[in-house]
Amino acid sequence: MKILGINGSPRIGGNTDILLDKVLEGAKISGAETEKIILNKLKFVGCQECREMPDDRPCIIQDDMQSIYPKIKNAERIIVASPIFFGSITAQTKAMIDRFQCVWRAKYVLKKDMFSEKKIGAFISVEGSNIEYFFTNARQIIKNFFNVVNIEYKYELFCPQTDKKNSILDKPDCLEKAFELGKKLATF
Numbered sequence: 001m002k003i004l005g006i007n008g009s010p011r012i013g014g015n016t017d018i019l020l021d022k023v024l025e026g027a028k029i030s031g032a033e034t035e036k037i038i039l040n041k042l043k044f045v046g047c048q049e050c051r052e053m054p055d056d057r058p059c060i061i062q063d064d065m066q067s068i069y070p071k072i073k074n075a076e077r078i079i080v081a082s083p084i085f086f087g088s089i090t091a092q093t094k095a096m097i098d099r100f101q102c103v104w105r106a107k108y109v110l111k112k113d114m115f116s117e118k119k120i121g122a123f124i125s126v127e128g129s130n131i132e133y134f135f136t137n138a139r140q141i142i143k144n145f146f147n148v149v150n151i152e153y154k155y156e157l158f159c160p161q162t163d164k165k166n167s168i169l170d171k172p173d174c175l176e177k178a179f180e181l182g183k184k185l186a187t188f
Ligand SMILES: Cc1cc2nc3c(=O)[nH]c(=O)nc-3n(C[C@H](O)[C@H](O)[C@H](O)COP(=O)(O)O)c2cc1C
Pocket: 009, 010, 011, 014, 015, 016, 017, 083, 084, 085, 086, 087, 088, 126, 127, 128, 129, 130, 131, 134, 162, 163, 164, 165, 166
């Protein structure tokens, strides 16, 4: 079982990163092979709206996104992790998602599914405030993305009132839930 975690936070070792590591720890202990991508360490641009693809070839922009497509394709479970920034996911996470426009076009316009393998996915998020609709906004974007790449949105974990770096460490219940989420992902 290959499980891929995608961290969209720019703060390495921050709340999202710690929470994602907990999920991956739970998955690993249950026998899964895990990998983590930190989007902020990669160099890639947002979608350029080329709209010129004559067929279902993948995105033509040659940057670090080219390493992400096969990693998502080859994983059976995907965890997207992003803190809430301005009531939504981070720019890094959204930029990655927008680069799946080639997959959207292939699927819905050309009727060719580039990501036909069915996968199971989870979304985990943190925010400084305690405002539920920020998570609701973010959830909808992740669901849109998951639909395009045939990932079933199965699990989620939202941890509010988590602002300072590492403050998630003061929330053992969240860390425990993350660990359990990882175990579930690896076994179901
Ligand atoms: C640019 C920016 C925008 C933010 N916007 C929000 C927001 O809209 N709502 C909120 O509750 N917290 C907001 N926060 C707080 C972060 O969600 C919070 O600090 C979180 O713990 C950061 O996670 P990280 O440590 O994984 O990066 C924002 C933080 C930054 C840096």
